[in-house]
Amino acid sequence: MGKTFRSYDMNQQLLLPPDLRQWLRPDHLALYVSDVVEALDLSGILKVYEEGDGRGRPPYHPVLMVKLLIYGYCIGKMSSRKIEQATHDDVAFRVLSCNQQPDHDSIAEFRKRHLPELAKLFVQVLELCQRAGLVKLGHVAIDGTKIKANASKWQTMSYARMTEAEQELAAEVERLLAAAQRVDDEEDKLYGQGQRGDELPADLRNRESRLARIRELKADMEREAREAAEKKAEAAKQRNKEHAQKEQESGQKFRGRPARVIDPEQVIPAGKTKRNFTDPDSRIMKDHGTKTFQQAYNIQIGVDAQAQIIVAAKVVQAGVDQEQLVPLLREVEKNLGRLPNQVSADAGYYSRAAITHQSVRDVDLHVPPNQRKPLDWGPEVALPENATLQERMWHKLGSKAGREVFSKRKVIVEPVFAQVKHVRGFRQFLLRGLAQVEAEWLLVCMTHNLMKMFRATKQLQMA
Numbered sequence: 373m374g375k376t377f378r379s380y381d382m383n384q385q386l387l388l389p390p391d392l393r394q395w396l397r398p399d400h401l402a403l404y405v406s407d408v409v410e411a412l413d414l415s416g417i418l419k420v421y422e423e424g425d426g427r428g429r430p431p432y433h434p435v436l437m438v439k440l441l442i443y444g445y446c447i448g449k450m451s452s453r454k455i456e457q458a459t460h461d462d463v464a465f466r467v468l469s470c471n472q473q474p475d476h477d478s479i480a481e482f483r484k485r486h487l488p489e490l491a492k493l494f495v496q497v498l499e500l501c502q503r504a505g506l507v508k509l510g511h512v513a514i515d516g517t518k519i520k521a522n523a524s525k526w527q528t529m530s531y532a533r534m535t536e537a538e539q540e541l542a543a544e545v546e547r548l549l550a551a552a553q554r555v556d557d558e559e560d561k562l563y564g565q566g567q568r569g570d571e572l573p574a575d576l577r578n579r580e581s582r583l584a585r586i587r588e589l590k591a592d593m594e595r596e597a598r599e600a601a602e603k604k605a606e607a608a609k610q611r612n613k614e615h616a617q618k619e620q621e622s623g624q625k626f627r628g629r630p631a632r633v634i635d636p637e638q639v640i641p642a643g644k645t646k647r648n649f650t651d652p653d654s655r656i657m658k659d660h661g662t663k664t665f666q667q668a669y670n671i672q673i674g675v676d677a678q679a680q681i682i683v684a685a686k687v688v689q690a691g692v693d694q695e696q697l698v699p700l701l702r703e704v705e706k707n708l709g710r711l712p713n714q715v716s717a718d719a720g721y722y723s724r725a726a727i728t729h730q731s732v733r734d735v736d737l738h739v740p741p742n743q744r745k746p747l748d749w750g751p752e753v754a755l756p757e758n759a760t761l762q763e764r765m766w767h768k769l770g771s772k773a774g775r776e777v778f779s780k781r782k783v784i785v786e787p788v789f790a791q792v793k794h795v796r797g798f799r800q801f802l803l804r805g806l807a808q809v810e811a812e813w814l815l816v817c818m819t820h821n822l823m824k825m826f827r828a829t830k831q832l833q834m835a
Contacts (some may be wrong), residue, residue, distance in 0.1 A: 374604075385401075390644055392466070392467045392470060393467060395466075396463065401446060401823070401826055401834070402464035402468055404826045405468070405826075408497070408825075409435060410435070411500075412496050414434060414435065414438060414489075415820070416486075416490045416492065417434045417490075420485075420486070421434065431478075432474045432482070436470065436472065436474075437479065437482045437639050439817075440468055440479065441468060441482075442493075442522060442822070443457070445466070445798075447586065447796070447818045448541040448798070450797040450798065452479040452483070455481060456473065456475055459472070459474065463581075466546045473759070484803075487803070487811045487812070490815055491811035491812075491813065491814040491815060491818075493815075494685070494707075494814040494815070494821075495707050498625065498818075501679075501825050502576055506681050507678065507681050508678040509704070509710065509711070509713065510678070510703060510712065511676075511714040511715075511780065512674045512675065512677070512714070512715050512829050513716045513717070514674050514716065514717075515672075515786065515789070516670055516672045516676075516693045516720055517662075517671050517789050518659045518666065518670060518671070519669055519798070519799065519813075520668050520800040520801070521654035521667045521804070521809070522651060522804050523650035523654050523667045524650065543693070580674035590798065592652060605731065607718065617618070628798065651667070653689065653805050653806040653809070654689075654809075655668065655670075656668075657670060659689040669688070669689065669806075669809055670689065670693070670696075671687055672686040672688060673685050673700075673785065673817065674704050675785045675788050676702070676784075677784045679828060680787065680824060682817040682819050683707060683816055685817040686810065694720060694723050695725075696721075697717060698726050698729045698731060711734065713735070714737075714777055715737050715777050716738040716739070716777060716784075719739070722740060722741045722742070722765075726739075727739065727761060727765070736777075737776050737777045740778075741762040741765055741766065744766075788820065798816055
C-alpha cells in the first residue's frame with residue numbers, strides 16, 4: 373500500500389478569495405502595524421487627495437502606502453526598491469498591500485510628498501506609548517550618534533578652494549564663450565547636424581553649471597558666517613552692557629578688556645570651512661565608534677527609562693553635543709507636555725549655559741563636567757557653601773544616589789542606537805537636506821517606539 377500524502381497541487385485554483393489576514397499569525401507584527409495605522413489620524417495626508425479633479429489613473433490608497441512604509445522601516449527594509457520587491461516576495465507585505473504591488477517610483481514619490489506628515493506620526497505613536505504606560509518621564513537619558521548622509525565626503529570642497537575654483541571657472545567660461553563666438557560661422561561643424569546651432573557646447577554647459585553651484589554654496593556659507601557673527605556680536609554687546617552696569621553699581625572699574633564687537637558684514641567664512649555638493653546640509657564628522665571621518669549628521673535622542681521609548685529626537689549639523697541638552701529637553705516638553713524628573717547625559721553635553729538654563733531649573737540633571745572616571749569622584753563629603761557649579765555637580769554624581777542614576781544612562785539609551793543601527797540596519801539616510809533627514813529620523817524613531825509597544829503587548833498577552 374502506497375504512502376498517503378496531503379493534497380498538493382500548485383495548479384489548484386481557489387473557489388473563493390481568501391482572507392489575506394489568515395496568511396499570517398494573529399500576533400504578527402504586520403497585523404499590529406495595520407491596526408495601529410488604522411487608529412492614527414492620517415487626515416493631513418488624505419486631504420491632499422481631496423483637491424484632485426479625478427482625472428488620470430487613481431493613486432494607490434494612502435493608508436496602504438503608509439502601512440508599507442512603516443512596516444518596512446520596522447524590519448529594516450527602508451528603500452523603495454526593497455519595499456516594491458517585498459510586495460511580490462514577502463507574505464506580510466502582500467497582506468498589507470492587499471496583493472497590490474506599487475512600483476518603487478510611486479513609493480518614493482509618496483514618501484517624499486508626505487514626509488512632513490509622516491514625521492508628525494512620531495508624536496501620535498508616542499502618545500499611544502504613554503497611554504499604554506510605557507512612558508513615565510521619571511528618568512530620561514540623552515545621547516547622540518553620527519549617521520552617514522546620502523553623500524560622499526569626496527564631493528566636498530573648502531571655501532578657500534571654492535574661491536579659487538570660482539575664478540578659474542569664470543575665466544574658462546569667458547574663454548569658451550569667446551571661442552564659440554569666433555566659430556559661429558562653423559556651427560554645423562561645431563554642433564553637429566540637426567541642431568539649431570544656438571545650443572551651448574557641452575563643456576561650456578558643464579562649467580557654467582559647476583560655477584553656478586559653487587557660487588550658490590559660497591553664498592550659503594557667507595550667509596551662515598554672517599548669522600553666526602551677528603549672534604556673537606549680540607552676546608558681546610550684552611556682556612559689555614552687564615559690565616558697564618556692574619561698574620555703575622559698584623563704582624569700580626571693570627578689569628580686563630571689553631568684549632570685541634565685530635561687524636557681521638565684514639565676516640567671511642574660514643578658508644577651511646567645507647560644503648558638500650551632493651548634500652550641502654551635511655557635515656564631515658568624526659565617528660567615535662569607527663574612529664573615521666564621514667559625511668554625516670549628528671543624531672540626538674532622549675530615551676525614557678521605563679521601556680526605552682524615544683521621547684524626543686532631533687538632527688543637528690554640529691559635530692559636538694554641547695549645545696543640544698536644552699533643545700532636546702524642550703522637544704520632550706513639546707511632545708509630552710512636561711519635562712522629565714531626572715535627566716542623564718555624558719560629559720559632551722555639559723556647559724554652564726545648559727546646566728543653569730531657566731527652562732531646566734526644575735529638572736534633576738546628572739551631567740558630568742568632564743571625562744573623569746567614577747572612581748575619581750571621591751567619597752561623600754559635605755559640600756562647601758562657596759562650591760562652584762562643577763563642584764556641585766561632582767558632589768551629586770559622587771553620592772550613592774547620583775552614581776546609581778548615572779550608571780543607568782548607558783543601559784537606557786545606548787541599546788536604542790544598537791537596535792536602530794545594527795538590528796534594523798539603519799546606518800545611512802536615504803534622503804538629503806536637513807529638513808528631509810530630520811523627518812526621516814522621526815520616522816525611524818516612530819517605528820522603534822511602535823515595535824517596543826508591539827513587544828510589550830505580546831508580553832501582556834502571554835502573561
